[in-house]
Amino acid sequence: MATKCKDYNFHEIEPFWQSFWEENRSFRAENDSSKPKYYVLDMFPYPSGAGLHVGHPEGYTATDIMARYKRAKGFNVLHPIGWDAFGLPAEQHAVKTGTHPAANTRNNITNFKRQIKAFGFSYDWEREIDTTDPKYFRWTQWIFLQLFKRGLAYVDERPVWWCPELRTVLANEEVVDGKSEVGGYPVERRNLRQWVLRITAYAERLLADLKEVDWPDSTKRMQEAWIGRSEGAEILFQLEHSSAGPLKIFTTRPDTLFGCTYMVLAPEHPLVEPLTTPAQKAAVDDYKKKAAGKSDLERTDLSKDKSGVFSGSYAINPVNGARVPIWIADYVLMGYGTGAIMAVPAHDERDHEFAVRYALPVVQVIASPKEPGQDGATVLPYTGDGQLIQSGTYNDLDWREAKRRITADLASRQLGRATVNYKLRDWLFSRQRYWGEPFPIVWVGEADYQRVAAARPGGLPTDPVTFTSDGVRHFALPVPEGALPLELPPVQSYLPSGSGESPLANETAWLEIWFNHTTGAAVPASQPRPAGEAWVSGRRETNTMPQWAGSCWYYLRYLDPRNDHAIASPEALRYWGTPDLYVGGAEHAVLHLLYARFWHKVLFDLGIVPESEPFRKLFHQGIILGEDGEKMSKSRGNVANPDTIIASHGTDALRLYLMFLGPLEAMKPWNPRGIEGVLRFLQKVWRECLTDEGASNPKISDTAAEPAELTKLLHETIRKVGDDIEALRFNTAISQMMIFANALQKTPQVTRATILAFLQLLAPFAPHIAEELWNRLKGGAASVMLAPWPQFDPARLTVTEVKLVFQVNGKHRGDQIVPLGLPEVEAVKIASLHPKIAPYLQGKILKRVVYVPGKILNLVVGE
RNA sequence: GCCCGGGUGGCGGAAUGGUAGACGCUGGGGACUUAAAAUCCCCUGACUGUAAAGUCAUGCGGGUUCGAGUCCCGCCCCGGGCACCA
Numbered sequence: 001m002a003t004k005c006k007d008y009n010f011h012e013i014e015p016f017w018q019s020f021w022e023e024n025r026s027f028r029a030e031n032d033s034s035k036p037k038y039y040v041l042d043m044f045p046y047p048s049g050a051g052l053h054v055g056h057p058e059g060y061t062a063t064d065i066m067a068r069y070k071r072a073k074g075f076n077v078l079h080p081i082g083w084d085a086f087g088l089p090a091e092q093h094a095v096k097t098g099t100h101p102a103a104n105t106r107n108n109i110t111n112f113k114r115q116i117k118a119f120g121f122s123y124d125w126e127r128e129i130d131t132t133d134p135k136y137f138r139w140t141q142w143i144f145l146q147l148f149k150r151g152l153a154y155v156d157e158r159p160v161w162w163c164p165e166l167r168t169v170l171a172n173e174e175v176v177d178g179k180s181e182v183g184g185y186p187v188e189r190r191n192l193r194q195w196v197l198r199i200t201a202y203a204e205r206l207l208a209d210l211k212e213v214d215w216p217d218s219t220k221r222m223q224e225a226w227i228g229r230s231e232g233a234e235i236l237f238q239l240e241h242s243s244a245g246p247l248k249i250f251t252t253r254p255d256t257l258f259g260c261t262y263m264v265l266a267p268e269h270p271l272v273e274p275l276t277t278p279a280q281k282a283a284v285d286d287y288k289k290k291a292a293g294k295s296d297l298e299r300t301d302l303s304k305d306k307s308g309v310f311s312g313s314y315a316i317n318p319v320n321g322a323r324v325p326i327w328i329a330d331y332v333l334m335g336y337g338t339g340a341i342m343a344v345p346a347h348d349e350r351d352h353e354f355a356v357r358y359a360l361p362v363v364q365v366i367a368s369p370k371e372p373g374q375d376g377a378t379v380l381p382y383t384g385d386g387q388l389i390q391s392g393t394y395n396d397l398d399w400r401e402a403k404r405r406i407t408a409d410l411a412s413r414q415l416g417r418a419t420v421n422y423k424l425r426d427w428l429f430s431r432q433r434y435w436g437e438p439f440p441i442v443w444v445g446e447a448d449y450q451r452v453a454a455a456r457p458g459g460l461p462t463d464p465v466t467f468t469s470d471g472v473r474h475f476a477l478p479v480p481e482g483a484l485p486l487e488l489p490p491v492q493s494y495l496p497s498g499s500g501e502s503p504l505a506n507e508t509a510w511l512e513i514w515f516n517h518t519t520g521a522a523v524p525a526s527q528p529r530p531a532g533e534a535w536v537s538g539r540r541e542t543n544t545m546p547q548w549a550g551s552c553w554y555y556l557r558y559l560d561p562r563n564d565h566a567i568a569s570p571e572a573l574r575y576w577g578t579p580d581l582y583v584g585g586a587e588h589a590v591l592h593l594l595y596a597r598f599w600h601k602v603l604f605d606l607g608i609v610p611e612s613e614p615f616r617k618l619f620h621q622g623i624i625l626g627e628d629g630e631k632m633s634k635s636r637g638n639v640a641n642p643d644t645i646i647a648s649h650g651t652d653a654l655r656l657y658l659m660f661l662g663p664l665e666a667m668k669p670w671n672p673r674g675i676e677g678v679l680r681f682l683q684k685v686w687r688e689c690l691t692d693e694g695a696s697n698p699k700i701s702d703t704a705a706e707p708a709e710l711t712k713l714l715h716e717t718i719r720k721v722g723d724d725i726e727a728l729r730f731n732t733a734i735s736q737m738m739i740f741a742n743a744l745q746k747t748p749q750v751t752r753a754t755i756l757a758f759l760q761l762l763a764p765f766a767p768h769i770a771e772e773l774w775n776r777l778k779g780g781a782a783s784v785m786l787a788p789w790p791q792f793d794p795a796r797l798t799v800t801e802v803k804l805v806f807q808v809n810g811k812h813r814g815d816q817i818v819p820l821g822l823p824e825v826e827a828v829k830i831a832s833l834h835p836k837i838a839p840y841l842q843g844k845i846l847k848r849v850v851y852v853p854g855k856i857l858n859l860v861v862g863e
Numbered sequence: 864g865c866c867c868g869g870g871u872g873g874c875g876g877a878a879u880g881g882u883a884g885a886c887g888c889u890g891g892g893g894a895c896u897u898a899a900a901a902u903c904c905c906c907u908g909a910c911u912g913u914a915a916a917g918u919c920a921u922g923c924g925g926g927u928u929c930g931a932g933u934c935c936c937g938c939c940c941c942g943g944g945c946a947c948c949a
Contacts (some may be wrong), residue, residue, distance in 0.1 A: 218867050222944060225866070230948075251949060264949090306947080336948040343949085349864090350947055410888045418886075423948050519885095586943080660887070662876055671875065677887045680902095687902085732877070735886035745903090805882050810930040812882050836916095856881045860929050 002775035004476075006688040006694040010650030014768045018120050025124040025786065026415035027067075029078040031560065031572055031691055038075035040067050041555055041575050043584025043592070044082045044129075046547075047108035053632055054116040054640040054670060055660065059583045059621035060653045062123045062664050062728060066581060068764035069725045071122075072789035079122055080558040082129035083109050088166065088182050088549040090396035091435035094494040101435040101494065105132055108678070115642060120767055127561045131550030136557060137437045138485035138783040141551050142247055143599060145440060145478050146606060151461045152198045155476065162190035167496035168432045169170035169194065172375025186776050192500045193441065195430035195543060199598045203227055203422045205612075208596055215618040216665075220591045226590045227421025235416040236336065237263065237315035240323065244274040247315050247326070250337030251342065254410070255402035257319050258391040259365035260342040261355065263307065263326045266334040267291040274824070275326055280694050284309050284328060291330040306331045306354045318415045319406065321394060322639050326542055329354060337421050345381065352381035365391050366399055394580060425593065429546060432502040434494050440486045441516045442522075443584030448536040452517045454536075477538065483520020488544075504542040509541050528632060535595045549590055552599040555579055555614060565606070578614050586620040593618070624661070625669040640670050653679040659730035659765060681738055682769055685762065687742050687757060689773045696777055704749035711796060714754050718792040720762045737762060750776060763806045806831045807858040808840040824851045831857055 003012045021027065038062045040330040045056065069081035073831040085105045109130065114124075129136055147153045160169040169192060174181045207227045210220045225679075232252035247263065254277040265272050267288045276284045281320040307422060308329030315324045324342075328403035331350055332341050345355035367384040368378040388394045388402050388482060397405065402749055410416030430439070444452070459702060465476035479486055489510040491503045505511065512525035529535055541660040553567065559576045560568035578600075593615070625631060626638025633639065645654050658677040660663055662668040689697055709837055717740045724733035738760060755777060763770035763784045774784035804818045814836035818827065831837045837859070844861035850856050 073904080218944080221867065225945060226946065253949080314903075331947045333948065341949045348949065350949075589944080668875070671888070674875065674888055735877075738886055807930070815882070848929060852881065860931050
């Protein structure tokens with residue numbers, strides 16, 4: 001039941017045990033188990049054509065150690081893997097080669113799977129999932145329909161990022177510095193009809209519930225910043241002449257209302273036109289045109305000067321009746337708040353910069369309690385706290401109090417109210433691409449929609465989702481859940497149309513249909529309308545979903561991956577709950593992790609999942625850099641390939657080294673020579689267990705006279721390795737095992753029990769060699785994984801003697817082994833007689849003694 | 864600009880406010896060997912010293928403390944995130 005090799009031949013051992021595990025289905029998670037569950041999850045990979053580099057298995061090794069450790073601790077462990085396989089690269093490849101992206105995806109998955117399997121990770125391969133499998137995306141579409149029915153999905157024509165090169169729109173989050181995150185192509189603004197998910201409806205809960213999760217602080221802070229909650233007030237300013245109605249602005253500083261010296265509208269604000277006076281019209285039109293022509297990169301580039309133009313109109317300050325000029329400037333964004341602000345140049349840096357440029361008045365209304373300039377005046381702009389001045393009846397109030405009072409007073413006059421604003425925008429959810437989940441939506445006319453609505457109460461959103469084009473209003477009708485999945489039709493070309501529609505728009509027979517709204521059946525519109533009430537004329541949605549869709553809920557599908565009736569059975573959802581540990585890169589801090597939380601909360605509200613947060617404990621593995629300390633990339637030629645390393649050093653050595661490099665969360669450079677050290681460690685363990693002939697090392701026996709120090713070290717090692725695994729400190733766990741192996745080597749006799757316990761500790765890290773040695777030393781017994789995790793005996797860890805460090809005036813001057821619990825008087829006596837200490841005390845007065853029993857004795861002396 | 868994280872030997876890194884540098888790599892010396900590889904032993908932060916030992920040393924400058932890599936204040940550098948959100 002093991003290999004026959006005499007030396008440590010990982011080429012033989014590793015495949016042997018990998019087949020053994022596969023044949024014995026060793027890593028199968030049981031859905032009906034009486035054991036406690038432990039669910040440990042990796043962020044599933046996008047199977048790219050480039051294959052794995054050593055960065056990928058870093059996190060996977062960490063979770064694998066945890067999974068194997070928890071199994072040994074008696075847990076029923078769910079440790080799954082799958083493929084996030086929709087996405088742009090496969091489609092780009094399809095456009096280039098004309099082959100179906102599914103074919104390319106399949107090849108990439110095969111390659112990834114081969115590479116991942118070579119690591120011997122303890123995945124339950126029977127639960128493998130693939131987001132592009134219709135049996136999987138059926139449920140992605142199903143969840144979308146739940147969002148749709150709840151009014152959380154809608155269609156809107158809005159300015160979106162359009163990437164001409166990729167021929168698609170991108171989400172805000174996919175645009176970095178004016179370029180596409182994928183490929184780095186330039187992007188521009190276009191108005192297009194888009195599906196949008198109402199994530200803002202969950203903004204408050206997404207923010208508040210961050211308090212409940214055990215995540216890295218930096219990630220929580222990033223999500224907080226992304227959601228960007230700010231409290232303030234909406235205030236109505238009457239207009240001097242225009243009947244265009246009051247001007248509504250948002251501010252977080254209602255306390256500075258008396259310092260408002262001008263207003264600003266975003267160039268896209270609907271009141272810009274009515275408020276522009278004839279005299280200013282030419283200048284305003286010119287400015288609007290310029291602003292619209294600017295790329296967002298130019299508009300958001302802080303280094304540029306602020307610009308704007310006067311509208312010619314005035315507003316009235318609701319607190320003092322002051323006449324305030326209304327300007328138009330692109331430093332105010334239409335997408336946030338009301339798209340209009342009151343400008344308080346004395347207390348806002350941006351307003352101040354603008355006021356200086358256009359010579360607008362600056363009125364200070366907050367007195368700074370400190371930091372006056374050289375002439376005693378406050379340096380403006382001043383954005384700190386203080387008391388109100390030049391503010392009528394509000395003078396001398398603390399700004400916080402003034403905020404409340406002014407807001408309340410305006411509210412009582414119907415001129416304002418306290419509000420909360422978020423930076424978070426609704427989630428742009430459609431892509432003009434082929435390789436994604438099709439939307440299960442058919443667009444129909446108003447009359448047909450009304451008929452269906454009457455026939456299917458409850459199956460549609462309260463407010464119909466519509467859009468209008470060429471004066472015709474189109475209504476979104478969902479494909480019945482029973483008709484899912486809606487699969488991708490074969491297409492002639494994978495190239496997007498370039499007009500803002502996906503390649504699906506060219507597939508007339510699929511697109512223009514007679515649609516049976518009760519069964520979901522469809523026949524091409526070119527054919528006669530089938531008989532029956534349920535058939536309506538429709539056009540399918542041509543957009544597809546973004547790659548994020550499939551990864552928003554995959555952790556739930558693993559619980560019950562072959563279920564044809566639900567995303568997972570209620571029993572599985574209840575038993576497994578959510579992952580106990582989720583490990584993945586920090587680059588997903590806002591996107592995937594925010595989207596998935598949103599979907600999860602919707603599913604929670606629907607009563608489908610029992611917990612309100614998907615990932616209670618999250619950990620980011622760091623990045624492994626190339627030898628040169630730079631990010632690994634093909635172009636730099638500094639990519640370390642796992643296949644090569646496994647061939648030369650074996651998987652166990654690679655796994656061990658990946659964990660030994662440094663703290664899991666740290667960014668660390670790959671040093672190809674460092675792996676020699678861990679390989680030597682494994683070879684040493686091998687030699688301590690077996691002779692050159694492959695027989696049990698004669699120093700091992702059941703009745704060996706094992707030194708007490710080694711037994712003690714074993715128990716220390718059991719404790720440290722266990723503690724370190726729990727805390728994901730794998731590097732120090734490995735150090736401790738090395739210390740043990742070094743001691744073992746110096747020990748002439750050792751008990752079989754000690755060796756076996758050590759092999760168990762090693763097993764989660766280097767499972768193949770551990771299995772091999774365990775089997776040989778136990779005489780062909782079952783897998784090491786079936787043995788319960790060793791326990792340390794606290795009694796073995798107690799000591800009777802300790803090394804006491806002597807210090808004189810805080811400096812280390814010597815040490816001595818002393819009995820535990822030595823009284824202070826005795827300690828001082830021993831120290832003063834100590835040959836290294838005595839000279840320092842010569843002729844000095846002992847002024848103070850600091851004694852930490854068992855640790856340190858510090859003698860403070862003076863003249 | 865704002866918000867995080869980090870700066871420890873030649874290198875990766877270890878250190879509940881209590882012996883800084885565990886463990887590993889690299890380098891040097893030795894043992895074994897006909898020889899080499901492998902293995903084992905010793906040394907490997909800097910400076911002074913024959914040695915014993917001592918001084919300095921955790922990015923820089925201060926501080927708290929009997930005692931600071933660790934806590935506090937002010938800087939410098941590196942990495943990440945956000946970036947006109949009123």
